[in-house]
Amino acid sequence: MSPDSGWIGSVGGDSRAVDDMMARAFERARRHPFWRHLYRDGGHWRDAPVCQKSDLLAALDGFSPAGEDRGIYLVRSGGSAGGGPLIFPVDIAENHAQRQALAGHLLARGVFAPRSVVLNLFAYTGLYRTAAIVDDLLERCYATTLPMSAQSPYSDMRAAAALFQPTHLAGTPSVLTLFANWCEESGQPLPQIPQLLYAGELMRDSVRERLCRTFGIRQIWSLYGAAETGIWAVCDATATPGLFSILPRIVVEIASPDADGFGEIVVTNTWRERFPLFRYSQGDVGRIVIRDGERMLEVRGRRPRTFRFYEITHDDSGFAAVAEGCAAWQVVLDLGAGGCDRLGLHVVCDDPAILPVVAERLRRHMKQDEGGDTTYVRAVTVADLHIDPTTAKTATLVDRRR
Numbered sequence: 001m002s003p004d005s006g007w008i009g010s011v012g013g014d015s016r017a018v019d020d021m022m023a024r025a026f027e028r029a030r031r032h033p034f035w036r037h038l039y040r041d042g043g044h045w046r047d048a049p050v051c052q053k054s055d056l057l058a059a060l061d062g063f064s065p066a067g068e069d070r071g072i073y074l075v076r077s078g079g080s081a082g083g084g085p086l087i088f089p090v091d092i093a094e095n096h097a098q099r100q101a102l103a104g105h106l107l108a109r110g111v112f113a114p115r116s117v118v119l120n121l122f123a124y125t126g127l128y129r130t131a132a133i134v135d136d137l138l139e140r141c142y143a144t145t146l147p148m149s150a151q152s153p154y155s156d157m158r159a160a161a162a163l164f165q166p167t168h169l170a171g172t173p174s175v176l177t178l179f180a181n182w183c184e185e186s187g188q189p190l191p192q193i194p195q196l197l198y199a200g201e202l203m204r205d206s207v208r209e210r211l212c213r214t215f216g217i218r219q220i221w222s223l224y225g226a227a228e229t230g231i232w233a234v235c236d237a238t239a240t241p242g243l244f245s246i247l248p249r250i251v252v253e254i255a256s257p258d259a260d261g262f263g264e265i266v267v268t269n270t271w272r273e274r275f276p277l278f279r280y281s282q283g284d285v286g287r288i289v290i291r292d293g294e295r296m297l298e299v300r301g302r303r304p305r306t307f308r309f310y311e312i313t314h315d316d317s318g319f320a321a322v323a324e325g326c327a328a329w330q331v332v333l334d335l336g337a338g339g340c341d342r343l344g345l346h347v348v349c350d351d352p353a354i355l356p357v358v359a360e361r362l363r364r365h366m367k368q369d370e371g372g373d374t375t376y377v378r379a380v381t382v383a384d385l386h387i388d389p390t391t392a393k394t395a396t397l398v399d400r401r402r
Helices: 015-031 053-060 092-109 130-140 154-164 173-185 205-215 352-365
Strands: 002-004 007-009 072-076 087-091 117-120 144-147 168-171 195-198 219-226 230-236 243-246 250-255 263-269 277-291 294-302 306-309 312-315 328-335 341-348 375-379 397-399
Touching: 015 250, 015 263, 015 277, 053 087, 053 277, 072 092, 087 092, 092 130, 092 230, 117 130, 117 154, 130 144, 144 154, 154 173, 168 173, 173 195, 173 205, 230 263, 250 277, 341 352, 352 375
Parallel strands: 117 144, 117 168, 168 195, 195 219, 328 397, 341 375
Antiparallel strands: 002 277, 007 250, 072 087, 219 230, 230 243, 243 294, 250 263, 263 277, 277 294, 306 312, 328 341
16 A cells, blocks of 8 residues: 555546546536636636635525525535534435445445345434435445434434344444443443444544444444535445545545645535535545555544534634633543543633633533533643644644544
8 A cells, every 4th residue: 555646536547537527627616606706717727726614604605595496405514613514505416416326336345235224323413414314325225224313312222223133333433432331331232233334533443442342343334525525435444444435526635745645635526516516625634545556545534623523523713712711721632431522621710710601611612411521621720731742832622532
């Protein structure tokens, strides 16, 4: 396996075909009302700037389905980075075409088969509907879905698994860890489930070991994408963890790669023509590698100052307001009881009476249930704050989850 430079399309090594795809996608973006302000002065797609989430938010300001001559599919980004949640429109037929291609990709890779039975514990809340997307993919693979979702009581999840004997368990690592805790603490272990599908978060080694032990998992798969781009890559996380096979008609570029080839993952989705998505930064860091003659994407994690917490992407921009009245602050992510994600706000303050106020602000900012233990506030000294060894500055975000 070796690093590759430049950009990658899923048309193999045919750079001319990739260039043609990108040229057509660029012209569509230049003509579209969303992107004229961003791309109108560019003469060639290679000179076009990378699109950030803030650009999408600005482009969609004032957009309404009521102004469209036919229906659209709306997807909600789970992230808060870039100024708030983002709801992106997609043409229904184009969305179905990408899903059908992805289903074929999953069948070819052996992720699902017509005899698969999947306990689906992804989320379905409001316009954030990963569970529904997975249900649709399973039906396109002729597989059986048990559509419980992350919001179901754990006892119902366990009852469905005991009744229908699923071949796959599906969900985010954080939700699956909570379910594993409930099964163990309640003394109601699940029947062995041989395969696991996860998405939305990185799978840490400690979580992988825990889930394999609790549920008897022998094979792990992962999906990759974003609300804005759709799902466009799949990983055999048992054989090649972190390496993703890319769906046709998706072009991936690595912006500003370092000496090892890692840089910002930038995606052009040529399935989406009605509402073009050209050179979109997903906020992740990765590189292109060649394995057995195939160009694949290696995902390392979020770019600095952003993180995932219970399925949602956050950045550090809102914590200054949360810690108002404190002299200094630092966000610390670690693992609590049972290996569950926990977020602490470490603050330096003169008046301890402010701590309950900051704790309530933090709970609301992270949208956590009242009385839960997923967030906390701790008073510390300046000497206790972590210093970034590279910059020698106090870090705003410290992730100790492993």
